[in-house]
Amino acid sequence: MNNNIVAVYPGSFDPPTKGHLDIISRASKIFPKVIVAITENYNKHHMFNLQERVDMMKESVSNIKNVEVDSFSGLLADYLVKIESFFVIRGLRALSDFEYEFQMALMNRTLNQKIETIFLMPDQIYTFLSSSMIKEIAGLGGDFKNLVPEPVYKRFKIKNNL
Numbered sequence: 383m384n385n386n387i388v389a390v391y392p393g394s395f396d397p398p399t400k401g402h403l404d405i406i407s408r409a410s411k412i413f414p415k416v417i418v419a420i421t422e423n424y425n426k427h428h429m430f431n432l433q434e435r436v437d438m439m440k441e442s443v444s445n446i447k448n449v450e451v452d453s454f455s456g457l458l459a460d461y462l463v464k465i466e467s468f469f470v471i472r473g474l475r476a477l478s479d480f481e482y483e484f485q486m487a488l489m490n491r492t493l494n495q496k497i498e499t500i501f502l503m504p505d506q507i508y509t510f511l512s513s514s515m516i517k518e519i520a521g522l523g524g525d526f527k528n529l530v531p532e533p534v535y536k537r538f539k540i541k542n543n544l
């Protein structure tokens with residue numbers, strides 16, 4: 383039994399949502415240390431740059447002691463080797479997430495046999511929530527205040543001159 387287990391929660395977090403926070407909170411109760419690792423997703427167009435996403439996440443998790451925020455570029459598999467942690471946390475909201483997550487988990491394990499992906503389910507009230515939906519609602523003037531952490535809402539308002 384290894385008491386120094388570190389779990390890595392990677393993602394683009396553009397922006398962090400309360401669904402992400404729910405997963406981080408659950409992971410922090412299971413693992414002694416959780417690193418939220420923020421990166422670019424080359425399949426997505428990001429609204430917030432990497433530094434903005436790191437800052438928003440740091441502010442959002444500041445009350446959880448065993449959570450750190452980091453960023454990386456390149457392959458997740460290489461980042462995991464660098465920090466010597468091989469447990470990856472991903473959130474599963476619905477069956478629709480499964481195919482992509484399954485593919486990613488097995489690809490990461492193909493790149494490095496040590497990598498294990500652990501899926502956590504958010505509270506059911508967040509199963510419909512995604513960063514892209516938040517961006518769409520915000521862009522169309524809808525109310526999303528209760529769906530994102532407070533620091534994220536503030537930054538949205540600054541960015542969009544609201």
Ligand code: PNS
Pocket residue numbers: 392393394395421422423424426456457458459485486487489490
């Ligand atoms: O929050 P997202 O955008 O769904 O997260 C996807 C992410 C960033 C975890 C994934 O795209 C990733 O790991 N990117 C780093 C590059 C990489 O390792 N690609 C191969 C993944 S099998």
